Amino acid sequence: MTSHHACGMLVFLSVFLISYTLQCNGGSILVVPLDGSHWLNMKILLEELHARGHNLTVIRTSRSWYISEKSDLYTSITIEMALDYEQLLDVFLQEEVCYNFLSCTGLISMLSRGHSLWYDAIKHIFDDQNMLKRLRDSQHDLALADPTLAPGLILTKYLKLPLVLNVRWITNGEGHFVLAPSPFSYIPVLRSGLTDKMNFFYDDMCDKYIEGGCDVISLLQEADIWLFRSDFVFEFPRPTMPNVVYIGGFQCKPAQGFVSHPGNMSHLIVRQMC
Template identity: 60%
Template structure:
């Protein structure tokens, strides 16, 4: 039998190498403990868990017995259910309904302070309830021992609620944050230098990175309001730390100790600002190429012909708008040549047109990615805004609360959205807003430009997210990427001690020089007088 040609041997080796790469089971799987936040935050966390599960990782999710989104049974994860007697969703619904009544009117200064008081009260109650749920874990020795024995590689949590951060500290595990919001506002403000001269405080300020003198005053006042909020929420977690963490701790320092921040934003959407090496920007990571629509929905969309389709959704927290507002919106839609798909759970308006399809749920991402969609009427939640950018659909924004106005403002500043406030909505204003977004080509041009910038990345946001999670697993953390600035006292951080030392040194030196010259001149004067005598 003759020798096998060399190029055949190379081909065989290449074949087996490729076979090993593609068909060898994933053996570097990690054990990941997830402490999520419910509601819309869970929606994007779940998408990340789907990818981690597909890559072979073992996932455990902590949930409360009163959760409304996080199911107990799932092929993605093993659930750990903590008993809770209070439903945070009911508390949130009451808060939302109160805010909706206020938003129907023009806000006065008195109303603003009333809103702020209710907002603060809601958050203190909510964080207290979440800490109570964490206490159930700490007070259950069997569950606690099980968490220790499982030998997790890291904790993945959304730090809008600090419970997962405290648990990671107790278990001495590396910490990865799926983050935009922390317990006291936007995450960057405890992570990196954030000069208030050009970085607007969110949520609430409604400012951009171009501020005049009066706007900078407003920005500082809003920052002071956030710090004031900290004085109420911080102690809720301080009590947990004092009780369960040896040596105590505070929630801000725990956040600053996190190994990696997976930040649900990017600088196509947000304004440029200082950042840190342990931040990976994954804004829009939940987006993917649109999938085919269900046949009945596809038929409805195609029936619009050249006029196209408008879609409207106000997110997961608001099930319906005030009845008179709904009637006004429905009558405007009924008179338009476009077809409309409207996610609305309330009573159907009497003015509903034949061109409008009302649904309890819709495949929002797949609709936004359909070429027939011409405009998106949205509340401005982070997920919806990022999806509008990814798919390149202009937005008519109706912000309601939390960060929604600030999110929409970032699109409006880039010419990709128009904002209309709830108390401004009537037939005329809503019609003008919809038609402007539909027929002014600049909106579509600008949003598609943002879409092009968002997609033009060397690595997709999802791949970035999974890379850094697996990086922490491989290296048992990432402390080398974390600044130690947070360990410094405030006067050292701002070099006030150095400045005081230098000022004191220069002052003493000048005083000594002055004293020497005075001594010499005085001595010379005395000698001169003696010689004259």
């Protein structure tokens, strides 16, 4: 065998082994994120997963702000979202929430409506047999979900996938209240406009689509790994669980240099004053 043939065979075997290694090590991950600042942090995880050869499928809404339909990092599944989702976000961006007691009730109403919109959006997946078949046939290895909204939890449970959670917030507050025993309470504040009747948007979905039923709290507690974006440098010690990995500050990068040209200073000051 000539040296040219030997080199050619070596190159062929090298390419084959590299391709085989990627197929063995690369997993298939279903991602159910939340838009806005939550996505900015989730995307950092996706960039690292993509760099390690994993195949990512992201479920996004048709009204998504930051989650692009086309990306080099992932393939996307787009679900329809009602038009007034943008109006809800506008209320938040206009900083009309929690300046006073009445505006706090407006925030609560906005969050309630947001959960309702996501419930309707994810219900389209459960009612679409072709979509469910596509998700099942994809044979994902695990799901990476944002626990702030419950649809990702319910969909993961339906598909029987291992679950990894990202961020600390859940449907009703802070994740530590799910991880360790906490007293249950619901006391309507005087003149808050709230009653002792609580709405559970996702109970109907759990009863309809999950065999044996479920509830959001149990789905959170069943997570295999919870990437908790928090750090005890800023927190007080509290009970936790072994499946929790604290990743506070993982998204931090060195600060960029400050503006050097004096002409830019007036523009910066005006922007800060607006």
